[in-house]
Amino acid sequence: MTPARGPASKPDDSQRKRRPQARALATRDQIVSTAIVCFSNLGFEGATTRWIAEQAGVNQGLITHHFKNKEELWKAAVDRLFANFRNDFAARMEAWQDADRATRVRLIIRHFVRYASEHPEQLRFMMQEGLNSGPRMQWLVENHLSAHYPQFQAMLRDARAENMLIEGDDVHIFYAFVGAASTIFALSAECEHLTGLDPATEKSIEAHAKLVEAMLLVTP
Amino acid sequence: MTPARGPASKPDDSQRKRRPQARALATRDQIVSTAIVCFSNLGFEGATTRWIAEQAGVNQGLITHHFKNKEELWKAAVDRLFANFRNDFAARMEAWQDADRATRVRLIIRHFVRYASEHPEQLRFMMQEGLNSGPRMQWLVENHLSAHYPQFQAMLRDARAENMLIEGDDVHIFYAFVGAASTIFALSAECEHLTGLDPATEKSIEAHAKLVEAMLLVTP
DNA sequence: GTCTATATTATGATAGAC
DNA sequence: GTCTATCATAATATAGAC
Structure with a gap:
């Protein structure tokens, strides 16, 4: 398949270095992307490495080579998922730094609903693991969730300072909101x-964001 | 173990009928109860028939005998789960039939939160299956959920008639509420x-019920 | 109805050629 | 790094004694 590279029996490293690495990274990337979808839809036990490899269009042996085992692949998938989440929100917060506090609170609430609609795999992932109390859930809380919860609390603090937040303590509001x-x-x-409504349409997302905002914030 | 029943080599049916049947029903019952917990915690693929049998204290072969296969056991578990839910709410609705409409709406909302706290297995079960769109989810919607959704809509109708409901359409309010x-x-x-709070305490349940009620109903 | 033993399959992980 | 072939294990389902 690859074009002949002349009579040299052992190719020198300078030629061989870049291209294979780039391909390897692409393979790794493809496996992680596919794993996110499979794990979030089927759960850890339900998703099989064979199926993930097949969907990703790579050989099953490569999963072991790149990630050692299924557990490590799962962690790589979670890391990717939360990196996307962090990057997205970091960009938004920067864009909103000039807005006043009350407006920023509303924007964050609405954007969270929108993010949830665009990344249902993130939520499914959390629920797949959060439903039981195994070691993966513990890893997830300690490595990712525990960093995000204080950010949510900061938002609540701002909302309370503006007298726009519903009454209740942080934990209950957090889970009710999510x-x-x-x-x-x-x-x-x-x-x-059940209802015939596809919640992923633009109209539906906007309606849900409006509803959630109204549920959390008191009318002035 | 069982006391000798005399010299009769083939016991007559009249003596043999009741007791074994009662024991068989108890076995069936025990398997279903255990299956509910296992399925709701681990999901369909995660829960193994071996583990369910072991936890239930019965032989693995009995699962096949009573339920034919894993899928049928799962359906039996769902049927039991929703039967409990229906019975519980039917009893409540009867007890509240003399209350005025606005009070009944508040009672239903609060009781749903309380039921959720007392039966987390029910919710986990729904989420385990609702996250993917396989045939089990379809079965669940058609055989159970579709019967409950109109009841929820009836409650919304009452709430709207009393001008106490937040703005939004039925579907969005339903999923936001649940x-x-x-x-x-x-x-x-x-x-x-994540937070150190155990949500299953009486104080926490009450706080959450109050919060959810405030989120759904407008202040007069 | 209940139990023991086993057949069959499918999964995660590995070995080794290229 | 990638692929094929295979091992070891664990799961569902079955067969048949009691």
Whole structure:
């Protein structure tokens, strides 16, 4: 397949270095992307390495080579997932730095709903693991969730300073907010079967964001 | 183990009928109860029939005998789960039939939160299956969920008639409500790891019920 | 109905050629 | 780094004694 590279029996390293590495990284990338979808839809046990490899269009042996085992692949998938989340919100917060505090609170709430609609795999992932209390859930909390919760609390502090937040303590508001914002998108297939509504349409996302905002914030 | 029943080599049916049947029903019951916990915690693929049999204290072969296969056991577990839910709410609705409409709406909302806290397995079960769109999810919607959704809509109708409901359409309010009410209990292990709060305490349940009620109903 | 033993399959992981 | 072939294991389902 690859074009002949002349009579040299052992190719020198300078030629061989870049290209294979780039391809290897692409392979790794492709496996992680596919793993995110598989794990979030089927759970850790439900997703098989064979199926992930097949969907990714790579050989099953490569999963072992790049990630050692299924558990490490799962961690790589989670890392990618939260890196995307962090990058997205970091960019937004920078864009909103000039807005006043009350407006920023509303923007964050609405954007979280929008992010949930665009990344239902993130929410499914969290629920797949959060439902039982195994070691993977613990790893997830310690390595990722625990860093995000204080950011959420900071938002609540701002909202309270503006007298716009519903009464309740942080923990209850956190889970009520996350649940209200994300469940419809995490269960989008069920929603469509049950009610006929596809929650992923622009109109539906906007309606849900408006509802969640109204649920959390008191009318002035 | 069983006391000798005399010299009769073939026991007559009248004596043999009741006792073994009662024991068989108890076995069936025990398997279903255990299956509910296992399936809701680990998901369909994660829960193994071996583990369920072991936890239930019965032989693995009995699962096949009573339920034919894993799928049928799962359906039996769902049927039991929703039967409990229906019975519980039917009893409540009867007890509240004399209350005025506005009070009944508040009672239903609060009781749903309380039920969620007392039966986190129900919510975990729904989420385990609702996250992917396989045939089990379809079965669940058609055989159980589709019967409950109109009841929820009836409650919304009452609430709107009393001008106490937040603005939004039925589908969005439904999933926002279910998510806000149940997520904290479905993810109780995660919640405790992340925040230190055990959501299953009486104080916490009451606080969450109050919050969810405030999120759904407008202040008069 | 209950149990023991086993057949069959499918999964995660590995070995080794290229 | 990539691929094929294979091992070891664990799961569902079955067969048949009691």
